Amino acid sequence: MPSAFTANPHFYLLLGALLLAALVARRIPLLRTLVSLAIWLVVGVLLFALVTERERFDPWMARIAAALNIESQQVAGEETRVRMSPDGHFYVSAHLGPAGGGITRRLLVDSGATITALSPPTAAAAGVVVKPAMFPVLIKTANGTIQAQTGDVSQLRFGNVVARDLAVVVSPAFGDIDVIGMNFLSRLKSWRVEGDVLILTPHHPQDAANGA
The missing domain is CATH 2.40.70.10 (Acid Proteases)
Known part of the structure; x- marks a missing residue:
């Protein structure tokens, strides 16, 4: 049984690239907004995947999945x-x-x-x-x-x-x-x-x- 959720290594590369882009985009308002939205989207996908994966083994996560109607x-x-x-x-x-x-x-x-x-x-x-x-x-x-x-x-x-x-x-x-x-x-x-x-x-x- 997996003891913790593990994301694909490519996900971490993407997240690192977004964080780097966020640093570069600090001086460009429009680019800064787009990068921020992309980061929040990636975080949301990760949280969704975490709940759907872990709810098979963790009753607490199962209750969250039920509340989000993704059981x-x-x-x-x-x-x-x-x-x-x-x-x-x-x-x-x-x-x-x-x-x-x-x-x-x-x-x-x-x-x-x-x-x-x-x-x-x-x-x-x-x-x-x-x-x-x-x-x-x-x-x-x-x-x-x-x-x-x-x-x-x-x-x-x-x-x-x-x-x-x-x-x-x-x-x-x-x-x-x-x-x-x-x-x-x-x-x-x-x-x-x-x-x-x-x-x-x-x-x-x-x-x-x-x-x-």
């Missing part, structure tokens, strides 16, 4: 719409565990994952009881084959979508990444991607989840 997911009619993240992936802010308990996490939506996968801290906070397996569960990932344990999350909910008693796999090898897989998506009435928006339609739409 990544919204309920529209019977659908939950999830905007693509700047990194090209779709993330949802979901509540895992029983009502009145559990935890809210950002999860990567991955149609290439067969089953929903949780890190051990997320699974523990969501009240997932890991089941002893007669045979080890082996999962193929981009980093090779890993061994995982299995369990069930009592409820996974976001937007107007809810899945109960959802099977999950748990492994330290997942790091801090939590993933929604096809065993969740297959429970929906439909799901599709239109442009940069993931559209999820449940069979029985629920009231919009608070804070998710």
Whole structure:
């Protein structure tokens, strides 16, 4: 997980050039005004990018994103719409565990994952009881084959979508990444991607989840 937002190096070169231009333009009123406007525009773009990037991991930033109406997911009619993240992936802010308990996490939506996968801290906070397996569960990932344990999350909910008693796999090898897989998506009435928006339609739409 990134611990801080990092801008592209070219951004810093542009900002440095604008600051240099501001020093040169101090004696030319019109040029000084244009450079000042350009600097404020660049700062605004950086702040916007900071909020949209960090809101996936930081609840405080998520509240700012919601206040600015740039949060990544919204309920529209019977659908939950999830905007693509700047990194090209779709993330949802979901509540895992029983009502009145559990935890809210950002999860990567991955149609290439067969089953929903949780890190051990997320699974523990969501009240997932890991089941002893007669045979080890082996999962193929981009980093090779890993061994995982299995369990069930009592409820996974976001937007107007809810899945109960959802099977999950748990492994330290997942790091801090939590993933929604096809065993969740297959429970929906439909799901599709239109442009940069993931559209999820449940069979029985629920009231919009608070804070998710």
